[in-house]
Amino acid sequence: MSASPGRLIIYKDKVILDNPCTQHFFGEITPENLHPYSHNPTLCKFMIQLGRFDELGSGVRNINKYLPLYSKGAKPVFKEDRQYFQLVLPLAGPVSSNSPKSSKKSSQKSSQKIVLLMSENPDITIAQLSKKIGISDRSIKKHIAFLQSQNRVKRIGPDKGGHWEVLE
Known part of the structure; x- marks a missing residue:
């Protein structure tokens, strides 16, 4: 696993979260091909201790279920490569309602x-x-x-x- 920090990058049209991980899967992750495991055991242990953790894989299922309700037509992209797990959340339409x-x-x-x-x-x-x-x-x-x-x-x-x- 890389010593790089996890990152949250916010753009006008998308939000990207990437996190160093040990590779278990290569390519795009969907609810259909999801095989849950901890991408970052240290972060996972921390979230469990905080009580902010449902179960492994629940984030993938919940984001796929709820993102289209908050950002009409948006489809999240979960990817894993040799060093990183990455989540791309597209933001359909304007971020703010204040035109x-x-x-x-x-x-x-x-x-x-x-x-x-x-x-x-x-x-x-x-x-x-x-x-x-x-x-x-x-x-x-x-x-x-x-x-x-x-x-x-x-x-x-x-x-x-x-x-x-x-x-x-």
């Missing part, structure tokens, strides 16, 4: 919610806005900076003890 159009719309909605919440409660904090809207504090700060640059909101007083004034 530029939907991202811009959700950004506008978040800004509108911020303005509304500030008009309802001028003493509202960034943490409270973050919790109510469901986005990070950093995103709230970016929205507020944009709203301030558009002269839609203004901060009166210090961060602690001050309040928001809606200018629209």
Whole structure:
């Protein structure tokens, strides 16, 4: 077995996991030709001790069963060669549902919610806005900076003890 580390490589269109192993099979592994054995006994022992292990071969069966549900039409590829066991998970379609159009719309909605919440409660904090809207504090700060640059909101007083004034 190679002393190389296992790797997880994420691309826009696929995820590749490769792991050094002792060869038992050569070529593509399918649920039909699967003969389960531990590719990496050290990793296997570790996962058993963590309680994160069903049985040998269950990963091949489960990934073949569930990947098409999460990535429409995708078919995983399990391969083994002299030194590595490799899993390629194709990602059909976009990785994120945030296309530029939907991202811009959700950004506008978040800004509108911020303005509304500030008009309802001028003493509202960034943490409270973050919790109510469901986005990070950093995103709230970016929205507020944009709203301030558009002269839609203004901060009166210090961060602690001050309040928001809606200018629209």
